[in-house]
Each structure stands twice: as C-alpha cells, then as structure tokens.
Amino acid sequence: MQRTVVVAGGGISGLTACYHLVKESNVSKVILLEGSSRLGGWMRSTRTEDGAVFEHGPRGIRPAGAVGRNTLCMVSELGLEKDILPVPRSHPAAKDRYLYVNKSLHKLPSSLGGVLRTVPPFTKPLFLFGLRDLVATRGTKEDESVYDFVSRRFGKELADIVIDSLCRGVFAGDCRNLSVRSCFPFLHDAEVRRRSVILGMATSGDKGPVVDSHLIKRSKVERWSQWSLQGGLQTLSEALEDFLIRKGVEIHKESPLRQLERTGDHRWKIKLPDGSLEADHVFSALPAKDLSRLLTHNFEPLVKELQQMRTATVAVVNLEYDGEVLPVSGFGHLIPSTEDRTLLGIVYDSEAFPEHNKNGPSSTRLTVMVGGAWFESCLGSPDTVTPEQILEMATTAASAQLGVREKPSRTIVNINKDCIPQYTLGHWRRTGNISSYLHQLSLPLSLIGASYHGVSVNDCIYNAKKAVHNLLGY
C-alpha cells in the first residue's frame, strides 16, 4: 500500500504501533514524531557507573492474562529473553504487600488462613466482607466510583483501607473520583454478569487468545508474578527503537507536533516547529490533553471530550542506602489517604530486583511515590515545588515508616507532571463518543496510549497492536 503513516508520540504505545506497522503491513513509509529528545515516554531508567538501575516510571510488568502474554511475545521477538528478570509468585517481593495504617506496617493476608481470621488493621476477618458481596443486589447505575461500588458490595471498611490504597498504588488516584467501569472493568463485568463480584470472577476464566511461546510457557511453569529486564524497563523501549531503525522507520526526536489539520484531498497536514509534512493516516500516541491542543476548531466535539480527561502528577523519589536496611521483606507498602494524603507508598525495589543493585557491598533501593491526585492540594503547583522539599518528605517517610535511620547514599527526584491518566466517572461514555465520532467522519486517525483503555504497560502495548490490526483490517 502506497501510504504514509505518522505515529505521534514515542512512548511505549507509539513505539509498539510502529513495530506492528513495519512488521505486519506494507505501508510504504512510517514516521515517528517525538517531542522530547528521547524515546520511551514515562518508561525511563537511570543506569549508574557502579551498576545500579533506578526506575523513574514503570518498574514491573505482569505476565498474566492475554495482555501479559502479548507483551511476552513481543519481548521474545525482540530477542530480550536473555535479559528477563522474573519474580516468582512464591517470592516475598510478590506475595508480601503491606499497608501503613495507624502508624505501623500491616502485611496483607496472602493465604486462606489470613482471610479467615481477624488481622489488623481490619476489625473482622476478610471473608466476612466477601459474604456481603454474595448477597448484595446488582447496582443500577451505568457507572459508579470505585469507592461507592466497593462500599456497596463489600462495606465501607474495605473501601476506606484496601481500595483507597489500591487506587493510589495503580492510578495514584482517588477512588472516590475514579470510575469502576473504566479502572476495573472486570469488577463491573462480574457484577453485571453474575450479580456478584466473587462469583463473576470465579467463573470468568482467561479468555484471551491462545498464544504460546517458549517464554510464555516458562512464565507459567516458573509461576511468575512480575518481571523486569537487565538495565531496567527502558531496555524494552531501546530494543524497539533499534528494531525500528533497522526497519527504516523515520524517527524524528525533538519534533513536537504543533497542529493537525485536514487537507483538501483528505490527508493530514502535520505542522512541526520547523515545517510540516503530510500523511494518509495518523496514530496519536499522545496524552489526550496534548492531542486536544493540536486539533483545529473543525474537530470541536472530539476536542471537548479529550479536554475532559484528567491526569495526576507523581513525584518519584529513588533512594539508595548502604547495606540492608529494611525491617521487612516484600513488594512495598501503600498508605491510605486517611493516614497521609500526600505520601502514596514506598516500593522496596531491591527486594524484587536485586540484580539492579550496585556492584559490590549490599545495598537497599527504595522508591517513594508522592502526590498523585492530591499533588496540587497538598504541595501546590508542580512547577513551584522544589526537589529538595520532596526529598525531605521522602527520607522522613522512609525513616518514620520503615525505621531507616541512615542517610541515603544516593537520591534522585523526578516530578512526573501529568504522568498518570485518571479515568473519572463517565470515562466509558467519553471514549465511546470519541470512537463514534471518528467512525462517523471516517477520520484516518487512531487514538492509542494510556489515556483511553488501560494505563499499564501491558494495556498500552496490547491496545497499540489492536489499533494497527484494525487499520489493516485484521
């Protein structure tokens, strides 16, 4: 096909779209336009001279489900099997997760015994919350906040402690504003199908396509919970970049799109700071807000929907300490908003991926996550808060919550502005309206990226592939 396709945005979504465009189609030209000086977007790892790796964005990918298997297939095709660092489900860094409530750490139950007895910070055994779900009636609203849904089906205590924390640990968001239908579609579907979340999930199975590869089989046999790569997850975006260069994709860094408009002959004209180019089809892998700023007034209905999409800012603080300083082993701990609104949680990175520790004597690496949906109300504008302020909060938290009295030997602070989309109430309607609009106008525009149908790396990769397949008519 004699066509030029432009992919806007070189995060993991845009890179994956280019990957499938050159691998599976005969599009004559693929052009990737990235505004910054590097590819990968939020997938960003710092590698130090003494061998340590620090993640500033995603740090672990789940192998489970259709989306998890799809990512593993791409990893194999890119020749990265040798670089995989798996964490088995039996490892403390997979099964031991903590909540910081009433100024102390509480391990979340990971066995049946723990669910049957009362364990702090809860006032009754967790299975009793489940009994309520089995008898609760089906909800009547088209959409509901995650908080309201869980309070209604499992009770307020579970919503206040567990669900509040979970939403902070995945979306850095407030469960009172997030949509259950869009953030946790399996919960919504389970209620619709079986009237009970527990029954619905017990009977849902894994309906993804049956793809099997050596790596997928290995992930099942070794029962992986999550994985990373030697050199950090940035190794994945770098491998994609190398592949695209080899396949002749035109990659333009420091080329932020300024405007996207239609030409008289139904093509796109893309304005860049130093000129313009034309394309037959555009994949936008940009955050929704950024895309809304590029579209001219002819696309007002689309712009309006995109403008309503919200994001949250997270300050990510990497701390390294000499020696083993943690009082517990595990994945990390989350802090419910009732305990501390500003501090979201702490990941114990060196537990899951000791391979990323510096060479030589033992060390501990932690990541403290700060702000999220509470950033502006607690800390003010991300443009005025200083890295020193954030670092002070992070080291104080490590000291108060984990008893780490030592001074960190290395620190890195990043204020990731607008880094996580917030699927608020009605998100499903907004994405539905956008699809109908693009379809009605037969616009040669595909929207991919974390803004729409899932924020995890797996979701971004899966949805980018699906959009390319839709274009190719698969």
Ligand SMILES: Cc1cc2nc3c(=O)[nH]c(=O)nc-3n(C[C@H](O)[C@H](O)[C@H](O)COP(=O)(O)OP(=O)(O)OC[C@H]3O[C@@H](n4cnc5c(N)ncnc54)[C@H](O)[C@@H]3O)c2cc1C
């Ligand atoms: C702190 C943090 C921790 C996370 N942890 C995990 C985790 O453990 N596991 C997991 O699965 N997921 C995690 N995620 C989520 C996941 O990393 C992201 O959702 C995903 O990387 C988003 O990828 P994307 O390509 O859709 O968007 P982005 O990474 O935002 O990429 C968009 C790209 O578009 C570019 N751009 C913007 N405007 C323009 C323009 N006008 N012209 C050209 N280019 C432009 C940007 O520079 C950027 O490179 C985490 C995210 C964050 C922020």
Ligand SMILES: C=Cc1c2[nH]c(c1C)Cc1[nH]c(c(CCC(=O)O)c1C)Cc1[nH]c(c(C)c1CCC(=O)O)Cc1[nH]c(c(C)c1C=C)C2
């Ligand atoms: C405290 C803030 C955050 C932590 N991680 C993230 C934020 C905002 C981002 C994030 N974490 C996960 C995902 C992907 C979800 C997926 O569907 O694959 C994203 C975008 C994984 C995750 N992390 C935690 C949970 C419960 C999950 C869900 C999936 C899983 O069970 O693995 C817990 C958790 N996250 C953070 C901490 C400190 C923490 C503690 C237990 C950091």
